[in-house]
Amino acid sequence: MTVYYYKDRFLKGGETPVPVEDRAFNYGDGIYEVVRFHRDRSFGLQEHLERLRDSAEAIRMALPFPLEEIESIVRSAVSQVEDEVVDVYFQISRGEALRVHPFPQTDPVLSLYARPGRIYTxxxxxxxxxxxxxxxxxxxxxxxxxxxxxxxxxxxxxxxxxxxxxxxxxxxxxxxxxxxxxxxxxxxxxxxxxxxxxxxxxxxxxxxxxxxxxxxxxxxxxxxxxxxxxxxxxxxxxxxxxxxxxxxxxxxxxxxxxxxxxxxxxxxxxxxxxxx
Ligand SMILES: Cc1ncc(COP(=O)(O)O)c(C=O)c1O
Structure with a gap:
């Protein structure tokens, strides 16, 4: 089972809400992280969140939520997947705006999925x-x-x-x-x-x-x-x-x-x- 989150809520099956003029979509204008959990124990979640913050700073983009809130959304997604090993992908896009190269006024958007992780034997x-x-x-x-x-x-x-x-x-x-x-x-x-x-x-x-x-x-x-x-x-x-x-x-x-x-x-x- 894969759990999807977009902007401000978990998605129901079949929904695909990414706007055509999202800058992640148009320009790759955004950042991401991948974290692995073994049940609710993460490997280096804090370090991943800090690197997300550093990446955001490097591209001069504000985060949509404080790191603690991103952490709790990540943890909530993981808790909805029952497998032993869960990978969470989360990205922040600079947001949606008419397509122009310089930074327009946008609200950065968090999107995420959590799914069973591949286990290497x-x-x-x-x-x-x-x-x-x-x-x-x-x-x-x-x-x-x-x-x-x-x-x-x-x-x-x-x-x-x-x-x-x-x-x-x-x-x-x-x-x-x-x-x-x-x-x-x-x-x-x-x-x-x-x-x-x-x-x-x-x-x-x-x-x-x-x-x-x-x-x-x-x-x-x-x-x-x-x-x-x-x-x-x-x-x-x-x-x-x-x-x-x-x-x-x-x-x-x-x-x-x-x-x-x-x-x-x-x-x-x-x-x-x-x-x-
Ligand atoms: C280019 C590149 N280098 C290194 C890594 C390894 O990073 P990490 O250990 O934080 O997963 C990744 C992971 O996706 C990567 O994409």
Whole structure:
């Protein structure tokens, strides 16, 4: 079952109220978040709400409600879905107005859905996923979780068409992140991931994993990996996101990576992450 919320109320089946001149619809003028709940326990809800606030500030848009009210609408939506694992997508559009590029007078609009989350089995995780590398064709403000995802959509589609699961993006010879996840590499006792600057979305999962890595005493360097290092050198690599947690990479383009056993550092990190 999926629960939908639009503007100021939960929707009944079949309703599609998005106005044709909503700016999210016309321009991608808005921001969003995805949060996972295990029953009523969220993973990092506070961090997601704070990132929503930061994204809103970055695009100079007011939130339609205080964060606490958005939180209670999110929680109310989750409570209406009976499954064990529930994902909530919520977005804020700048609102509805006659279509002109500069900001018109609008009331920002919250819309949301909550639905059962995909659960990745441990077998799937142990097998890992294949990735391809592609040029990062996005803009220079990737730290904003904006609705403009066309380059991400095209990259993911190219990955799927190549028989892979994700597209790892390369900007000026350096790995930034993937189309819908952050990227980590592991080599010679050190974890690497791109620093949280304008070229990546600072994933909430990424932030928690950094804590888990440090808690276990591994060295982590928030430095970009060169394409060459990532393609030819890293011993292990993984991608991270709210819905996947940590997903090992089994293949980078044509290079197979070793399967990861539960004794591997990457596996230990996942266990530590889950108990943070
Ligand atoms: C481009 C991009 N990077 C990273 C992430 C991971 O972020 P989080 O861990 O907050 O889900 C996402 C998630 O959607 C994403 O779209």
């Amino acid at each position: 441990e077998d799937f995780r142990e097998a890992g996923v294949a990735v391809i590398t592609l040029p990062d064709e996005r803009w220079s403000n990737c730290y904003i979780k904006s609705l403009n995802l066309l380059p991400n959509v095209l990259a993911k589609q190219a990955a799927v068409e190549a028989g892979a699961y994700e597209a790892v993006l390369i900007r000026d010879g350096w790995v930034t992140e993937a189309s819908a996840s952050n990227v980590f590499g592991y080599h010679d006792g050190v974890f690497f991931t791109h620093p949280a600057n304008r070229h990546i979305l600072n994933g909430i999962t990424r932030r928690f994993l950094l804590r888990a890595i440090q808690k276990l005493g591994f060295t982590v360097q928030e430095e970009p990996m060169s394409e060459e290092f990532f393609q030819n050198e890293v011993e292990s690599a993984f991608i991270t996101s709210t819905t996947m947690e940590l997903m090992p990479i089994s293949k980078i383009n044509q290079r197979e990576l070793h399967p990861l056993g539960p004794e591997s550092p990457v596996w230990q990190i996942l266990q530590a992450f889950r108990t943070l």
